Amino acid sequence: RAGANPHALDRSPTHDAMSGGLPYGLQSMLKDGSKHLTGLDEAVVRNIEACKQLSQITRTSLGPNGMNKMVINHLERLFVTSDAAVIVRELEVAHPAARLIVMAAQSQEREMGDGTNLVVTFAGELLGLAEELVRDGLHPSEIIEGYEKALTKTLEWMEELVVEGSEVLDVRDVAATAGRIKGTLSSKQHGFEDKLSTVVAQACIDVLPKNPMNFNVDNVRTSKIPGSSLSDCTVVQGMVIRRGVEGSVRALKNVKVAVFGCAVDTSSTETKGTVLISSAKELEAYSKGEEAKMEEYIRDIAESGAKVVVTGQSFGEMAIHFIERYGLMAVKIPSKFELRRLCRATNAKGLVKLARPEGDELGFVSSIEVREIGGTQCVVLSQDDHTSRVSTVVLRGSTESALDDMERAVDDGVNAFKALTKDSRTVPAGGATEIELAHRLAAYGRKQTGLDQYAIAKFAQALEVVPRTLAENAGVNATDCVYNLYAAHANGDVSAGVDISGDKSYTNLGADANIYDVFLVKYWALRYAVEAVCTVLSVDSIIMAKHAGKAPGGGAPGGEQD
Secondary structure (H helix, E strand, C coil): CCCCCCCCCCCCHHHHHHCCCCCHHHCCCCCCCCCCCCCCHHHHHHHHHHHHHHHHHHHHCCCCCCEEEEEECCCCCEECCCCHHHHHHHHHHCCCCHHHHHHHHHHHHHHHHCCHHHHHHHHHHHHHHHHHHHHHHCCCHHHHHHHHHHHHHHHHHHHHCCCCCCCCCCCCCCCHHHHHHHHHCCCCCCCCCCHHHHHHHHHHHCCCCCCCHHCCHHHHEEEEECCCCCHHHHHECEEECCCCCCCCCCCEEEEEEEEEEEECCCCCCCCCCCCCCCCCCHHHHHHHHHHHHHHHHHHHHHHCEEEEEEECCCCCCCHHHHHHHCCCEEEEECCHHHHHEEEEEECCCCCCCCCCCHHHHCCEEEEEEEEEEEEEEEEEEECCCCCCCEEEEEEECCCCCHHHHHHHHHHHHHHHHHHHHHHHEEEEECCCCHHHHHHHHHHHHCCCCCCHHHHHHHHHHCCHHHHHHHHHCCCCCCCHHHHHHHHHHHCCCCCCECCCCCCCCCCCCEHCCCCEEEEEHHHHHHHHCCCCCCCHHHCEHHHHHHHHCCCCCCCCCCCCCC
Protein backbone atom coordinates (compact mmCIF):
# COMPACT_ATOMS: atom_id res chain seq x y z
CA ARG A 1 0.00 0.00 0.00
CA ALA A 2 1.11 3.57 -0.66
CA GLY A 3 0.67 4.39 3.04
CA ALA A 4 3.03 1.59 4.07
CA ASN A 5 5.69 2.24 1.42
CA PRO A 6 6.22 5.87 0.33
CA HIS A 7 7.90 4.71 -2.92
CA ALA A 8 4.97 2.45 -3.94
CA LEU A 9 2.89 3.60 -6.90
CA ASP A 10 -0.70 4.63 -6.02
CA ARG A 11 -2.93 2.77 -8.48
CA SER A 12 -6.23 3.53 -6.74
CA PRO A 13 -9.39 4.05 -8.88
CA THR A 14 -9.36 7.75 -7.97
CA HIS A 15 -5.76 8.04 -9.19
CA ASP A 16 -6.64 6.30 -12.48
CA ALA A 17 -9.68 8.48 -13.01
CA MET A 18 -7.73 11.66 -12.25
CA SER A 19 -4.93 10.65 -14.56
CA GLY A 20 -7.42 10.37 -17.42
CA GLY A 21 -7.70 6.57 -17.31
CA LEU A 22 -10.93 4.57 -17.37
CA PRO A 23 -12.92 3.90 -14.16
CA TYR A 24 -11.64 0.94 -12.22
CA GLY A 25 -13.33 -2.41 -11.37
CA LEU A 26 -17.12 -2.58 -10.99
CA GLN A 27 -17.33 1.20 -11.39
CA SER A 28 -16.40 0.76 -15.07
CA MET A 29 -19.71 -1.09 -15.65
CA LEU A 30 -21.93 1.42 -13.86
CA LYS A 31 -23.03 4.91 -14.84
CA ASP A 32 -21.44 7.98 -13.26
CA GLY A 33 -22.89 8.74 -9.84
CA SER A 34 -23.60 5.09 -8.97
CA LYS A 35 -22.51 3.78 -5.56
CA HIS A 36 -21.16 0.36 -4.74
CA LEU A 37 -20.71 -0.77 -1.13
CA THR A 38 -19.30 -4.21 -0.39
CA GLY A 39 -17.75 -6.21 2.43
CA LEU A 40 -18.59 -6.64 6.09
CA ASP A 41 -17.91 -3.10 7.27
CA GLU A 42 -19.47 -1.26 4.35
CA ALA A 43 -22.55 -3.39 3.62
CA VAL A 44 -23.44 -5.76 6.49
CA VAL A 45 -22.58 -3.54 9.46
CA ARG A 46 -24.11 -0.44 7.86
CA ASN A 47 -27.36 -2.32 7.20
CA ILE A 48 -27.43 -3.57 10.78
CA GLU A 49 -26.85 -0.04 12.11
CA ALA A 50 -29.80 1.35 10.12
CA CYS A 51 -32.15 -1.41 11.36
CA LYS A 52 -31.01 -0.89 14.96
CA GLN A 53 -31.82 2.83 14.69
CA LEU A 54 -35.37 2.00 13.49
CA SER A 55 -35.78 -0.51 16.32
CA GLN A 56 -34.66 2.10 18.89
CA ILE A 57 -37.46 4.43 17.77
CA THR A 58 -40.30 1.92 18.27
CA ARG A 59 -38.88 0.05 21.29
CA THR A 60 -39.95 2.67 23.83
CA SER A 61 -43.56 2.33 22.60
CA LEU A 62 -43.81 -1.40 23.47
CA GLY A 63 -46.33 -2.51 26.08
CA PRO A 64 -48.99 -0.79 28.21
CA ASN A 65 -46.56 1.87 29.49
CA GLY A 66 -45.17 2.55 26.01
CA MET A 67 -44.44 6.18 25.22
CA ASN A 68 -46.23 8.00 22.41
CA LYS A 69 -44.38 9.27 19.35
CA MET A 70 -45.27 12.55 17.69
CA VAL A 71 -44.86 12.03 13.94
CA ILE A 72 -45.53 14.77 11.36
CA ASN A 73 -45.66 13.28 7.86
CA HIS A 74 -44.89 14.91 4.50
CA LEU A 75 -48.47 16.29 4.30
CA GLU A 76 -47.94 17.95 7.71
CA ARG A 77 -50.50 15.68 9.33
CA LEU A 78 -49.85 15.11 13.03
CA PHE A 79 -49.87 11.60 14.56
CA VAL A 80 -49.54 11.11 18.33
CA THR A 81 -49.43 7.36 18.77
CA SER A 82 -47.60 4.39 20.27
CA ASP A 83 -48.75 2.07 17.45
CA ALA A 84 -45.61 0.85 15.66
CA ALA A 85 -47.53 0.14 12.43
CA VAL A 86 -48.44 3.85 12.10
CA ILE A 87 -44.99 5.04 13.20
CA VAL A 88 -43.04 2.98 10.62
CA ARG A 89 -45.59 3.79 7.89
CA GLU A 90 -45.48 7.55 8.42
CA LEU A 91 -41.69 7.75 8.93
CA GLU A 92 -41.17 6.96 5.23
CA VAL A 93 -37.95 5.05 5.86
CA ALA A 94 -35.54 5.53 2.95
CA HIS A 95 -32.76 3.10 3.86
CA PRO A 96 -33.14 -0.11 1.78
CA ALA A 97 -32.25 -2.51 4.64
CA ALA A 98 -34.41 -0.77 7.24
CA ARG A 99 -37.22 -0.85 4.68
CA LEU A 100 -37.08 -4.66 4.80
CA ILE A 101 -37.92 -4.50 8.53
CA VAL A 102 -40.75 -2.05 7.75
CA MET A 103 -42.09 -4.51 5.14
CA ALA A 104 -42.02 -7.32 7.73
CA ALA A 105 -43.97 -5.09 10.16
CA GLN A 106 -46.49 -4.25 7.43
CA SER A 107 -46.92 -7.95 6.61
CA GLN A 108 -47.65 -8.56 10.31
CA GLU A 109 -50.17 -5.69 10.27
CA ARG A 110 -51.96 -7.17 7.23
CA GLU A 111 -51.86 -10.76 8.52
CA MET A 112 -52.71 -10.20 12.21
CA GLY A 113 -53.32 -6.47 12.76
CA ASP A 114 -51.22 -6.53 15.94
CA GLY A 115 -47.68 -7.38 17.10
CA THR A 116 -45.94 -4.95 14.70
CA ASN A 117 -43.82 -3.46 17.51
CA LEU A 118 -42.62 -6.94 18.48
CA VAL A 119 -41.48 -7.55 14.86
CA VAL A 120 -39.44 -4.31 14.67
CA THR A 121 -38.03 -4.50 18.22
CA PHE A 122 -37.10 -8.19 18.05
CA ALA A 123 -35.57 -7.83 14.55
CA GLY A 124 -33.45 -4.87 15.71
CA GLU A 125 -32.24 -6.82 18.76
CA LEU A 126 -31.37 -9.90 16.66
CA LEU A 127 -29.38 -7.77 14.23
CA GLY A 128 -27.58 -5.94 17.04
CA LEU A 129 -26.44 -9.26 18.53
CA ALA A 130 -25.56 -10.59 15.05
CA GLU A 131 -23.21 -7.61 14.65
CA GLU A 132 -21.25 -8.80 17.72
CA LEU A 133 -20.91 -12.27 16.16
CA VAL A 134 -19.81 -10.80 12.81
CA ARG A 135 -17.13 -8.75 14.57
CA ASP A 136 -16.02 -11.91 16.42
CA GLY A 137 -15.36 -13.56 13.05
CA LEU A 138 -18.53 -15.63 12.39
CA HIS A 139 -19.73 -15.67 8.79
CA PRO A 140 -23.28 -14.28 8.24
CA SER A 141 -24.39 -17.62 6.71
CA GLU A 142 -23.52 -19.41 10.00
CA ILE A 143 -25.53 -16.81 11.94
CA ILE A 144 -28.50 -17.25 9.57
CA GLU A 145 -28.35 -21.04 10.01
CA GLY A 146 -28.27 -20.66 13.82
CA TYR A 147 -31.18 -18.18 13.83
CA GLU A 148 -33.32 -20.43 11.60
CA LYS A 149 -32.62 -23.47 13.79
CA ALA A 150 -33.48 -21.43 16.92
CA LEU A 151 -36.75 -20.21 15.31
CA THR A 152 -37.82 -23.78 14.48
CA LYS A 153 -37.27 -24.88 18.10
CA THR A 154 -38.94 -21.72 19.45
CA LEU A 155 -42.15 -22.24 17.44
CA GLU A 156 -42.15 -25.92 18.45
CA TRP A 157 -41.92 -25.02 22.16
CA MET A 158 -44.54 -22.28 21.82
CA GLU A 159 -47.09 -25.02 21.08
CA GLU A 160 -46.25 -26.53 24.50
CA LEU A 161 -46.71 -23.17 26.28
CA VAL A 162 -50.35 -22.75 25.11
CA VAL A 163 -52.64 -22.01 28.08
CA GLU A 164 -54.61 -25.13 28.98
CA GLY A 165 -58.23 -25.02 27.79
CA SER A 166 -57.67 -21.99 25.51
CA GLU A 167 -58.04 -24.11 22.35
CA VAL A 168 -61.82 -24.18 23.03
CA LEU A 169 -63.68 -20.87 22.72
CA ASP A 170 -67.31 -19.97 21.99
CA VAL A 171 -66.73 -16.97 19.72
CA ARG A 172 -70.37 -15.86 20.24
CA ASP A 173 -69.87 -15.45 24.01
CA VAL A 174 -69.11 -11.75 24.67
CA ALA A 175 -67.49 -12.22 28.10
CA ALA A 176 -65.22 -15.10 27.01
CA THR A 177 -64.13 -13.31 23.81
CA ALA A 178 -63.56 -9.99 25.61
CA GLY A 179 -61.20 -11.79 28.01
CA ARG A 180 -59.09 -13.08 25.10
CA ILE A 181 -58.68 -9.72 23.32
CA LYS A 182 -58.08 -7.77 26.55
CA GLY A 183 -54.30 -8.34 26.29
CA THR A 184 -54.15 -6.72 22.84
CA LEU A 185 -56.15 -3.68 23.97
CA SER A 186 -54.32 -3.23 27.31
CA SER A 187 -51.08 -2.48 25.46
CA LYS A 188 -52.84 0.26 23.43
CA GLN A 189 -55.27 1.87 25.91
CA HIS A 190 -53.96 0.89 29.35
CA GLY A 191 -56.61 1.29 32.06
CA PHE A 192 -59.58 1.16 29.66
CA GLU A 193 -59.08 -2.41 28.39
CA ASP A 194 -62.12 -3.80 30.31
CA LYS A 195 -64.55 -1.33 28.72
CA LEU A 196 -62.99 -1.45 25.25
CA SER A 197 -62.69 -5.26 25.09
CA THR A 198 -66.43 -5.66 25.88
CA VAL A 199 -67.40 -3.03 23.27
CA VAL A 200 -65.16 -4.56 20.57
CA ALA A 201 -66.32 -8.13 21.34
CA GLN A 202 -69.98 -7.04 21.15
CA ALA A 203 -69.43 -5.22 17.83
CA CYS A 204 -67.64 -8.25 16.31
CA ILE A 205 -70.26 -10.77 17.52
CA ASP A 206 -73.10 -8.59 16.09
CA VAL A 207 -71.74 -9.10 12.55
CA LEU A 208 -70.31 -12.62 12.96
CA PRO A 209 -71.56 -14.84 10.08
CA LYS A 210 -72.81 -18.42 10.58
CA ASN A 211 -69.33 -19.66 9.71
CA PRO A 212 -67.00 -17.62 12.01
CA MET A 213 -64.05 -18.28 9.63
CA ASN A 214 -65.74 -15.87 7.14
CA PHE A 215 -65.63 -12.91 9.59
CA ASN A 216 -64.76 -9.70 7.73
CA VAL A 217 -62.80 -7.01 9.62
CA ASP A 218 -64.28 -4.28 7.38
CA ASN A 219 -67.78 -4.92 8.78
CA VAL A 220 -66.86 -3.35 12.14
CA ARG A 221 -66.66 0.42 11.69
CA THR A 222 -65.78 3.24 14.07
CA SER A 223 -67.38 6.66 14.34
CA LYS A 224 -65.28 9.28 16.16
CA ILE A 225 -67.27 11.98 17.96
CA PRO A 226 -65.30 14.53 20.04
CA GLY A 227 -66.41 15.13 23.62
CA SER A 228 -67.08 13.12 26.79
CA SER A 229 -64.66 10.23 27.55
CA LEU A 230 -63.78 6.69 26.53
CA SER A 231 -66.15 5.24 29.18
CA ASP A 232 -69.11 6.52 27.08
CA CYS A 233 -68.23 4.39 24.04
CA THR A 234 -71.19 2.38 22.71
CA VAL A 235 -71.97 -0.16 19.98
CA VAL A 236 -74.65 0.34 17.31
CA GLN A 237 -75.76 -2.69 15.32
CA GLY A 238 -75.89 -0.80 12.07
CA MET A 239 -74.29 2.49 11.04
CA VAL A 240 -73.64 5.95 12.46
CA ILE A 241 -73.34 8.65 9.78
CA ARG A 242 -71.81 11.93 10.99
CA ARG A 243 -74.27 14.33 9.30
CA GLY A 244 -77.92 15.31 9.54
CA VAL A 245 -80.83 14.60 7.15
CA GLU A 246 -81.74 16.85 4.25
CA GLY A 247 -85.49 17.25 4.96
CA SER A 248 -87.68 17.58 8.06
CA VAL A 249 -88.43 13.86 8.65
CA ARG A 250 -86.02 12.91 11.45
CA ALA A 251 -87.08 9.48 12.75
CA LEU A 252 -88.70 6.36 11.26
CA LYS A 253 -89.09 2.74 12.38
CA ASN A 254 -89.31 -0.53 10.38
CA VAL A 255 -89.07 1.09 6.94
CA LYS A 256 -87.73 0.24 3.50
CA VAL A 257 -84.71 2.06 2.06
CA ALA A 258 -83.97 3.04 -1.56
CA VAL A 259 -80.29 3.73 -2.30
CA PHE A 260 -79.23 5.75 -5.39
CA GLY A 261 -75.66 6.23 -6.58
CA CYS A 262 -76.78 9.15 -8.80
CA ALA A 263 -78.12 12.57 -7.79
CA VAL A 264 -81.83 12.81 -6.95
CA ASP A 265 -82.40 15.79 -9.23
CA THR A 266 -83.50 16.64 -12.75
CA SER A 267 -80.87 15.04 -14.94
CA SER A 268 -79.55 16.52 -18.15
CA THR A 269 -79.98 14.47 -21.33
CA GLU A 270 -77.09 12.45 -22.71
CA THR A 271 -77.29 14.22 -26.09
CA LYS A 272 -76.84 17.97 -26.42
CA GLY A 273 -79.87 19.80 -27.63
CA THR A 274 -81.35 23.32 -27.81
CA VAL A 275 -84.92 24.17 -26.80
CA LEU A 276 -86.35 27.18 -28.60
CA ILE A 277 -89.03 28.90 -26.50
CA SER A 278 -90.93 31.68 -28.23
CA SER A 279 -93.47 32.74 -25.58
CA ALA A 280 -93.98 32.97 -21.81
CA LYS A 281 -96.68 30.26 -22.04
CA GLU A 282 -94.20 27.77 -23.54
CA LEU A 283 -91.65 28.62 -20.81
CA GLU A 284 -94.28 28.00 -18.12
CA ALA A 285 -95.29 24.70 -19.75
CA TYR A 286 -91.59 23.66 -19.91
CA SER A 287 -91.08 24.37 -16.20
CA LYS A 288 -94.31 22.56 -15.30
CA GLY A 289 -93.24 19.56 -17.38
CA GLU A 290 -89.95 19.43 -15.48
CA GLU A 291 -91.82 19.60 -12.14
CA ALA A 292 -94.26 16.88 -13.23
CA LYS A 293 -91.38 14.59 -14.21
CA MET A 294 -89.64 15.12 -10.83
CA GLU A 295 -92.90 14.46 -8.97
CA GLU A 296 -93.39 11.29 -11.01
CA TYR A 297 -89.94 10.03 -9.95
CA ILE A 298 -90.58 10.72 -6.23
CA ARG A 299 -94.14 9.29 -6.42
CA ASP A 300 -92.75 6.09 -7.97
CA ILE A 301 -90.21 5.78 -5.12
CA ALA A 302 -92.94 6.37 -2.50
CA GLU A 303 -95.32 3.86 -4.16
CA SER A 304 -92.57 1.19 -4.19
CA GLY A 305 -92.83 1.19 -0.37
CA ALA A 306 -89.56 3.05 0.35
CA LYS A 307 -89.71 5.60 3.15
CA VAL A 308 -86.00 6.53 3.17
CA VAL A 309 -84.17 7.88 0.11
CA VAL A 310 -80.35 7.73 0.26
CA THR A 311 -78.10 9.27 -2.39
CA GLY A 312 -74.36 9.33 -2.91
CA GLN A 313 -74.46 12.73 -4.62
CA SER A 314 -77.01 15.49 -3.98
CA PHE A 315 -80.70 16.32 -3.70
CA GLY A 316 -82.13 19.05 -5.93
CA GLU A 317 -84.36 21.70 -4.34
CA MET A 318 -87.35 20.51 -6.35
CA ALA A 319 -86.65 16.88 -5.33
CA ILE A 320 -86.54 17.89 -1.63
CA HIS A 321 -89.88 19.69 -2.08
CA PHE A 322 -91.61 16.52 -3.38
CA ILE A 323 -89.78 14.26 -0.87
CA GLU A 324 -91.29 16.44 1.89
CA ARG A 325 -94.73 16.29 0.26
CA TYR A 326 -94.68 12.47 0.24
CA GLY A 327 -93.30 12.28 3.81
CA LEU A 328 -90.00 10.58 2.92
CA MET A 329 -86.65 10.88 4.74
CA ALA A 330 -83.69 12.14 2.67
CA VAL A 331 -80.13 11.14 3.61
CA LYS A 332 -77.02 12.22 1.70
CA ILE A 333 -73.78 10.13 1.98
CA PRO A 334 -70.97 11.66 -0.13
CA SER A 335 -68.53 8.74 0.42
CA LYS A 336 -69.05 5.88 -2.04
CA PHE A 337 -67.43 3.48 0.48
CA GLU A 338 -69.93 4.49 3.19
CA LEU A 339 -72.72 4.09 0.62
CA ARG A 340 -71.60 0.50 -0.07
CA ARG A 341 -71.50 -0.21 3.69
CA LEU A 342 -75.02 1.19 4.04
CA CYS A 343 -76.13 -1.22 1.29
CA ARG A 344 -74.51 -4.06 3.29
CA ALA A 345 -76.14 -2.86 6.54
CA THR A 346 -79.64 -2.69 5.02
CA ASN A 347 -79.29 -5.41 2.32
CA ALA A 348 -80.23 -2.84 -0.34
CA LYS A 349 -78.95 -2.55 -3.89
CA GLY A 350 -77.42 0.71 -5.07
CA LEU A 351 -79.22 2.04 -8.18
CA VAL A 352 -77.34 4.08 -10.77
CA LYS A 353 -80.42 5.61 -12.40
CA LEU A 354 -83.28 7.55 -10.85
CA ALA A 355 -86.24 5.23 -11.41
CA ARG A 356 -88.82 3.19 -9.49
CA PRO A 357 -86.91 0.57 -7.43
CA GLU A 358 -88.04 -3.06 -7.60
CA GLY A 359 -88.99 -4.94 -4.41
CA ASP A 360 -85.71 -6.89 -4.26
CA GLU A 361 -83.66 -3.68 -4.68
CA LEU A 362 -85.02 -2.09 -1.50
CA GLY A 363 -83.29 -2.50 1.84
CA PHE A 364 -84.86 -2.65 5.29
CA VAL A 365 -83.97 -0.82 8.50
CA SER A 366 -85.49 -1.36 11.98
CA SER A 367 -84.85 2.19 13.11
CA ILE A 368 -83.34 5.30 11.54
CA GLU A 369 -83.20 8.57 13.46
CA VAL A 370 -81.21 11.75 13.90
CA ARG A 371 -79.44 11.91 17.28
CA GLU A 372 -77.30 14.66 18.69
CA ILE A 373 -74.18 13.05 20.20
CA GLY A 374 -71.96 15.59 21.95
CA GLY A 375 -73.19 18.47 19.79
CA THR A 376 -72.70 16.49 16.55
CA GLN A 377 -75.74 15.69 14.41
CA CYS A 378 -75.65 11.98 13.50
CA VAL A 379 -77.96 9.70 11.55
CA VAL A 380 -78.14 6.45 13.54
CA LEU A 381 -79.30 3.48 11.50
CA SER A 382 -79.81 0.34 13.61
CA GLN A 383 -81.15 -3.20 13.16
CA ASP A 384 -82.94 -5.18 15.89
CA ASP A 385 -81.92 -8.62 14.62
CA HIS A 386 -78.86 -10.05 12.89
CA THR A 387 -79.90 -8.91 9.37
CA SER A 388 -77.26 -6.14 9.54
CA ARG A 389 -73.84 -7.06 8.30
CA VAL A 390 -72.24 -3.88 9.69
CA SER A 391 -71.79 -2.72 13.29
CA THR A 392 -70.32 0.58 14.49
CA VAL A 393 -68.33 1.44 17.60
CA VAL A 394 -69.09 5.04 18.63
CA LEU A 395 -65.86 6.41 20.15
CA ARG A 396 -65.82 9.43 22.46
CA GLY A 397 -62.70 11.34 23.51
CA SER A 398 -61.24 14.75 24.23
CA THR A 399 -59.06 15.34 21.15
CA GLU A 400 -58.82 14.16 17.56
CA SER A 401 -55.42 12.54 18.31
CA ALA A 402 -56.89 10.59 21.26
CA LEU A 403 -59.80 9.46 19.07
CA ASP A 404 -57.40 8.36 16.29
CA ASP A 405 -55.42 6.32 18.83
CA MET A 406 -58.63 4.72 20.15
CA GLU A 407 -59.65 3.88 16.59
CA ARG A 408 -56.31 2.11 16.05
CA ALA A 409 -56.79 0.21 19.34
CA VAL A 410 -60.29 -0.91 18.23
CA ASP A 411 -58.86 -1.94 14.84
CA ASP A 412 -56.21 -4.07 16.60
CA GLY A 413 -58.91 -5.59 18.83
CA VAL A 414 -61.05 -6.52 15.82
CA ASN A 415 -58.03 -8.10 14.12
CA ALA A 416 -57.29 -10.06 17.32
CA PHE A 417 -60.91 -11.30 17.25
CA LYS A 418 -60.40 -12.44 13.65
CA ALA A 419 -57.24 -14.32 14.73
CA LEU A 420 -59.29 -16.01 17.48
CA THR A 421 -61.87 -17.22 14.94
CA LYS A 422 -59.01 -19.05 13.15
CA ASP A 423 -57.13 -20.27 16.24
CA SER A 424 -58.34 -19.42 19.75
CA ARG A 425 -55.17 -20.55 21.55
CA THR A 426 -53.42 -18.11 23.89
CA VAL A 427 -50.02 -18.02 25.61
CA PRO A 428 -48.88 -16.39 28.90
CA ALA A 429 -48.50 -12.60 28.62
CA GLY A 430 -46.18 -9.97 30.08
CA GLY A 431 -42.94 -11.41 28.67
CA ALA A 432 -43.57 -14.83 30.30
CA THR A 433 -43.55 -16.69 26.96
CA GLU A 434 -40.34 -14.98 25.81
CA ILE A 435 -38.43 -15.70 29.04
CA GLU A 436 -39.51 -19.35 29.04
CA LEU A 437 -38.42 -19.73 25.40
CA ALA A 438 -35.10 -17.96 26.14
CA HIS A 439 -34.54 -20.24 29.16
CA ARG A 440 -35.11 -23.40 27.06
CA LEU A 441 -33.18 -22.10 24.04
CA ALA A 442 -30.07 -21.20 26.08
CA ALA A 443 -29.95 -24.78 27.41
CA TYR A 444 -30.50 -26.14 23.87
CA GLY A 445 -27.70 -23.93 22.46
CA ARG A 446 -25.17 -25.23 24.99
CA LYS A 447 -25.75 -28.78 23.72
CA GLN A 448 -24.94 -27.86 20.09
CA THR A 449 -21.44 -28.57 18.76
CA GLY A 450 -21.26 -26.43 15.60
CA LEU A 451 -20.64 -22.70 15.21
CA ASP A 452 -24.41 -22.12 15.08
CA GLN A 453 -24.47 -22.57 18.90
CA TYR A 454 -23.31 -18.93 19.25
CA ALA A 455 -26.20 -17.69 17.09
CA ILE A 456 -28.69 -19.81 19.10
CA ALA A 457 -27.35 -18.31 22.35
CA LYS A 458 -27.74 -14.79 20.90
CA PHE A 459 -31.33 -15.63 19.76
CA ALA A 460 -32.14 -16.63 23.36
CA GLN A 461 -30.58 -13.37 24.57
CA ALA A 462 -32.63 -11.39 22.01
CA LEU A 463 -35.89 -12.86 23.37
CA GLU A 464 -35.14 -11.06 26.65
CA VAL A 465 -35.80 -7.76 24.88
CA VAL A 466 -39.58 -8.03 25.49
CA PRO A 467 -39.59 -8.37 29.32
CA ARG A 468 -36.59 -5.99 29.56
CA THR A 469 -38.36 -3.31 27.49
CA LEU A 470 -41.68 -3.78 29.36
CA ALA A 471 -39.79 -3.21 32.63
CA GLU A 472 -37.83 -0.19 31.29
CA ASN A 473 -40.99 1.47 29.93
CA ALA A 474 -42.71 0.95 33.31
CA GLY A 475 -39.76 2.49 35.19
CA VAL A 476 -38.82 -0.79 36.91
CA ASN A 477 -35.20 -2.00 37.22
CA ALA A 478 -34.92 -4.16 34.07
CA THR A 479 -31.90 -6.23 35.15
CA ASP A 480 -33.49 -7.26 38.47
CA CYS A 481 -36.78 -7.94 36.72
CA VAL A 482 -35.24 -10.30 34.09
CA TYR A 483 -33.16 -12.01 36.81
CA ASN A 484 -36.29 -12.65 38.95
CA LEU A 485 -38.18 -13.97 35.90
CA TYR A 486 -35.38 -16.41 35.03
CA ALA A 487 -35.38 -17.63 38.66
CA ALA A 488 -39.18 -18.14 38.60
CA HIS A 489 -39.06 -20.01 35.27
CA ALA A 490 -36.17 -22.19 36.48
CA ASN A 491 -38.48 -23.20 39.36
CA GLY A 492 -41.15 -24.27 36.83
CA ASP A 493 -43.49 -21.22 36.87
CA VAL A 494 -43.99 -20.79 33.09
CA SER A 495 -46.63 -18.04 33.55
CA ALA A 496 -44.37 -15.62 35.46
CA GLY A 497 -44.40 -12.25 33.65
CA VAL A 498 -43.28 -8.67 34.29
CA ASP A 499 -45.16 -6.84 37.05
CA ILE A 500 -45.32 -3.30 35.63
CA SER A 501 -46.53 -1.88 38.95
CA GLY A 502 -43.17 -2.83 40.52
CA ASP A 503 -44.86 -4.14 43.69
CA LYS A 504 -43.85 -7.77 43.15
CA SER A 505 -40.79 -9.35 41.55
CA TYR A 506 -43.05 -11.04 38.98
CA THR A 507 -46.77 -11.69 38.35
CA ASN A 508 -49.08 -14.16 36.61
CA LEU A 509 -51.15 -11.86 34.37
CA GLY A 510 -53.51 -14.67 33.35
CA ALA A 511 -54.52 -15.50 36.94
CA ASP A 512 -54.44 -11.91 38.27
CA ALA A 513 -55.93 -9.85 35.42
CA ASN A 514 -57.19 -12.45 32.89
CA ILE A 515 -54.73 -11.06 30.30
CA TYR A 516 -53.19 -13.38 27.70
CA ASP A 517 -51.36 -13.02 24.37
CA VAL A 518 -52.95 -14.45 21.22
CA PHE A 519 -50.87 -17.41 20.01
CA LEU A 520 -51.10 -16.60 16.28
CA VAL A 521 -49.97 -12.97 16.75
CA LYS A 522 -46.77 -14.06 18.54
CA TYR A 523 -46.20 -16.95 16.11
CA TRP A 524 -46.27 -14.75 13.00
CA ALA A 525 -44.36 -11.88 14.66
CA LEU A 526 -41.38 -14.15 15.44
CA ARG A 527 -41.47 -15.67 11.94
CA TYR A 528 -41.59 -12.34 10.10
CA ALA A 529 -38.86 -10.82 12.30
CA VAL A 530 -36.44 -13.73 11.74
CA GLU A 531 -37.14 -13.84 7.98
CA ALA A 532 -36.43 -10.11 7.68
CA VAL A 533 -33.23 -10.45 9.77
CA CYS A 534 -31.96 -13.36 7.65
CA THR A 535 -32.63 -11.33 4.49
CA VAL A 536 -30.65 -8.34 5.86
CA LEU A 537 -27.75 -10.57 6.98
CA SER A 538 -27.55 -12.35 3.62
CA VAL A 539 -26.76 -9.05 1.81
CA ASP A 540 -23.03 -8.51 1.19
CA SER A 541 -23.14 -5.77 -1.48
CA ILE A 542 -25.25 -2.68 -2.04
CA ILE A 543 -25.27 -1.26 -5.55
CA MET A 544 -27.19 2.01 -5.89
CA ALA A 545 -27.89 3.62 -9.22
CA LYS A 546 -27.65 7.38 -9.58
CA HIS A 547 -30.88 9.06 -8.51
CA ALA A 548 -33.03 10.30 -11.37
CA GLY A 549 -33.19 14.05 -11.78
CA LYS A 550 -30.06 14.76 -9.69
CA ALA A 551 -27.72 17.52 -10.75
CA PRO A 552 -24.19 16.33 -11.62
CA GLY A 553 -22.14 15.98 -8.45
CA GLY A 554 -25.30 16.00 -6.29
CA GLY A 555 -25.14 13.43 -3.50
CA ALA A 556 -27.85 11.01 -2.52
CA PRO A 557 -30.76 12.46 -0.49
CA GLY A 558 -30.63 12.35 3.31
CA GLY A 559 -31.07 8.86 4.69
CA GLU A 560 -29.74 7.12 1.56
CA GLN A 561 -26.15 7.81 2.55
CA ASP A 562 -25.91 4.59 4.59
